[in-house]
Each structure stands twice: as C-alpha cells, then as structure tokens.
Amino acid sequence: MAIETLERWARLDGPLQRATPFSKILGVGLGLSSIVLARTLFPLCFVPLLWLSLLAWSRLPIARMFGLAGYAFLFSAVYALVAGNFLVIVLKATGGALVALALLVTTPYPRIFQSMQPALPDPMPDALLLTYRSFFILMHRWEHLYTALRLRGGIHPLRPARTASNLAFSLGKLVLDALRRSEALYAAMLLRGYRGVLTQSQLPLWNRWSWLPLGAGVLSCLGLLR
C-alpha cells in the first residue's frame, strides 16, 4: 500500500477527516483498549463494525480497509496456530487493525506527529517528521538504483551470490547518499534559522467533529460491559 494513497484518503472531505487528530488519537486509543481487554465475542464483533461504519461514512473504500487489515489477519493466524484460541486471536488482531485505520487513513502523518508533541520527549516529534520526509527521498533514490541494477542485469534469481553482491554495492551507495543528504539538510536548516527545534504551529484539540471518534471510543468501551 503506497503511502501516497493513505495521504490522499486523509485529505478527503469526510467526517473523520474533519475531526481533530487529538480527538481521533483519544478515540482510537479507547477503541484499541476495548479490543485488547475484550474477553467475549460481542465486543470483538461490535467494535470493528462500529469503526468500519465510520470509515464508510468518511468516504473510504471498505474493501481496501479489509485489505489493509489482511496483514494483521495473516500474522495473527500464524500466531494462533501455536497459541491456540484461533477465533479470538484473529478477531482481536483484525479488529484492532480496523480501529487503528480510523486514525491512520484519515489523518496526514505530519499531523499525527504534531499532535503527539506534548506527549513525546523533546526531539521525538521533529525526528519523526524528518524521518518521514527522508523516507520518501531515499525510497525514490532506491527505486532508481534498483531499476538501473535490473536493467543492467544485476538482479538474477539464478545467480544469488552475484545479485547479493550487486544489492550490497547499491545499498552502500544509498548509505553514502543518505549521509551526504543529511549534511546538506542540516546546512539548509541552519541557513533558515534552525536552533534545535523545528517550529510547528499548535493544532486545535477539539472541533465540532471531535464527538465522532470520541463517541465511538466511548461506545467501544461500553461494548465491553455486554
């Protein structure tokens, strides 16, 4: 799943997208807690359905949501093979993933980092933002290197040693590139007045759509009582 797709979904004009990141973090936190603490089947079915309905209301493709939760389903199924209690484990994992999606696909990632600023220690939100930005730069560079390697016959399934050697060499180039870019970025930040903290504006904690994720979170917890 391309991050660009997630970012595009986060910018749609749906009710969850309009809610503040802080309220969504709280609501999803309550929803995840109810999934983690659930011992019966009712909350494990009710909570994911509740959040799925919010995702559908927010104009998100539900089939793709299940696709995104498929990763959680797969690994929980593997774990359940050894741990037992297959149905509960798989429902917990898949349900938890669907709840978490309510935050991850409706909020741009930089907004999530910004909202966590009060809760995270000093350089963490800035470090997250820089890492996120650097990821796109390096991924783009790696795709070019890999394509060049393939076009020149450097990747061959029947020649694993040669392929490994070529991949290692290309990664070495990427590492040197990353270090050079980090120095250049730091120089650019200094020129623009960087003094150890990236200035970020305060996001509002609540707005008139905040009731939606918070209400869903509270209902999720009430589902535990059944």
Add this chain to the structure above:
Amino acid sequence: MSHLHLPDGILPVWLVLLGWVMALLALRSALRGARRFPERARLPRVGFVAALMVVAMSIELLIYHLNLSVLAGILLGPSLGFLAAFLVDFLLALLGHGGVTVIGLNACILGTEVVLGWMLFRVGKRHLPLPLAAWLATVLPLSASTGLMLMVLWLSGVSPEAFEARPLRAVVPLVLGLASLGWAFEGTVTASVVRSLCRTAPEVIGVSRGDRDA
C-alpha cells in the same frame, strides 16, 4: 528481520506494558546520551539513517527483510542508534507493519541489535579486519534478537510443545535456516558498506585516516 509482526490485542497486557516501560527507560537514557553530541550529529542524520532502515526493510531475500540496524549503530552510536530504532518501529506501526501496542517490545528488540552491534564492532575493529568485524558484529546480534523474539513468544504463553505439531515441526527449521542465510547476507551487506565508508569517509565509522592507512 527482527520485528514482531504481531498486531494489537494478541500479546498479554502485562508483556506489552513491560515492553513499553523498558523501551521508554532505554529511550530516556538514549536521549540523555544524545545531548552530549553536537547538534550537527543529531536530527537530520538520525532521520536519514532511520529512513534508510525503513527503506532497507523493503528489500527481501526470500522471507528475510534487511534492516541495517547494526549499521545504524555503527554510524550513529548507541544513543542516537537506539533513537533511530525507536523511530523506525514507531513509523512501521503507523504504516500498519505490526501493532501500535507492540512498539515498546519491537524497540527493545531492534535496539538490542543496534547497541550490541555497536559494541561488537567497537571491540572487533581493534583486533580484526574491518569487514570481518562488521560481519560478526551483524550476525551475532541478529541471532540474539531472534532469540529475544522467541522469548517474547514464550512469555506470551506459547509453549515449546506447540512447535512440535506436525506442520510446524517441518516449517520452523526451514524458517530458521532461511533466517540464518539472511543474517549472513545482512552481515555481508554491512561489511561491504563499512569497507566503502572506510575508503571514502572513515571518520563516519569511527576509524581515523591514520588507522585506515596503517
């Protein structure tokens, strides 16, 4: 790849909380250690090295994903390296690669590789050729972190007897065998990168130009 691919809601709550407590204590210690370094070495480099680790995780060799954790430890040191490991696990969880609640445990596992790798490389480079030191400093922590992951599974209540069920009895040795190939490959990649850096920018890996030329 030393990352618990477990979603939320599976592991016992006490184990998840323990992971978070340990990770946050280690993070606090790492941040204190990081403040000793000049500004220059901090955020942009940490960001790029953490991003490098995430990009490397997209590179697959059969079932094994690279992660370059030991290389991150060599490039950044233990404090900034652990910070990078935490950032990587945080970002992976936000990308849906594992649960949000298991970030703590994952940070402990990946952070162990970073710190152990840094320690082994620091000792090894004094006595061994640099590429060999880097190779050993990669393979040993990766196998140790696999042991840590198995310990997490055991603590979560999975009994060793469960692995003796017929399908798993065949699969587990195969997975471990492929994983050990992956460790060797990652060790080779790290050794190759260290060798390149030794020629072009030895100060980045803590080797002076005089030592390099000796």
